[in-house]
Amino acid sequence: MNTTEFIIMRHGLPEQADCLLGRTNPPLTTIGWQQMYRSSAALEYDLIISSPRQRCSAFAQQLAQQHQCPCELDDAWQELDFGDWDGMKIQQLWLQDELGYPQYWQQPFVYSPPNGESSQQLLSRMTRAITTLAVKHTGKRLLIISHAGVMRMALAWLLNTHQQRNPHLSRVELDHAAILRFNVFIDQDEQQWPQLQALIPAPPISISRE
Template identity: 35%
Template sequence: PGGAAGASGLRAAQRHGNVCRSGSGGSPRMTLRLDLLRHGETELGGGLRGSLDDALTELGWQQMRAAVANGGPWERIVSSPLQRCARFSEELAQRLSLPMQLEPGLQELHFGDWEGHSPAQLMETDAEGLGLFWADPYAFTPPNGEPVIDFSTRVLNAVARLHKAYADERVLLVSHGGVMRLLLAQARGLPREQLLQVVVGHGALLSIQVAADGVITEV
């Protein structure tokens, strides 16, 4: 977005194949380096964007360009298909002459009826639900939203596909705050209640690596 059960549950997801283990024939594969870039500021500002496809503001473009100015080198770019990620990825891929692909599994958590609303607005309309979600996002799902456990499986499966295809490469992954929080919480071994406490600002660039045995660590 308890306790040791949350962290062990994510590790169990890795052991059951949600994060790639080894190559064919049981031979280990090399680690995949993922540089995680969150999109910049968007037109919805502080609202819960989720599946809404709002565009970057000019500041948002500037934040992302500044973040990658001294980054890399990368072999390829993988992006969420939502335009706040994909349009920047297309621009950067063209500028750096890199292959770029869209990965639907890296889209943001779908917030259901909460999409487009700010936390301040939700405090007026659904304070109880917001409090439950903040306390343990795995235990409470926004009305008509995507359960965080399903979101976790979706994201980790996407990482598994990337490891299988690009192990030993360094890849720029352009995505969302929720996706990055999930992967960083996994890397840091945090209990599930602390998912939403992971700080990921607009234009943040952080790195993880996925080992041959599926273990995710922060770089």
């Protein structure tokens, strides 16, 4: 079977969730761990690949150990580097127009975070990773633990909307521990054909009031 299955799961709720988190590296909260275990409970996979950020990698490595599954850390799946904005409060970024965040949100392929990574750079590293993995692990099912920005870019790439302003940012709800599934089929001419399968919200978590 010349098809590779990709299951990309967003990390759970981290500390500093009200901040713009790219290279900023807070751990998961207790709720974040619960969210990820709930989302991954029924998944089947042959290999786990994770962003090296601890809000992804800590869970990925623990899950791999529990299921005796190989696990790799790969920089290609880390979040966009937001440069000077990284770690800042999101509300502050919206309120201070001079910082340029509203313009970036509206046209992310025109504007980039100051001293950060562009959307085109994120798109390029992500698609290179998908192309490589589709060949290297043909016939396998891959669980990738990553970030909202990467998943939104993957969705834009799958639907070929990545040059149409910001629908991947403004028109898609992507909660913590949500899942994006797609296949990549390789034909006899070695051309790759990606196909979206599903965008799955995270199951709800009951929070004790005690």
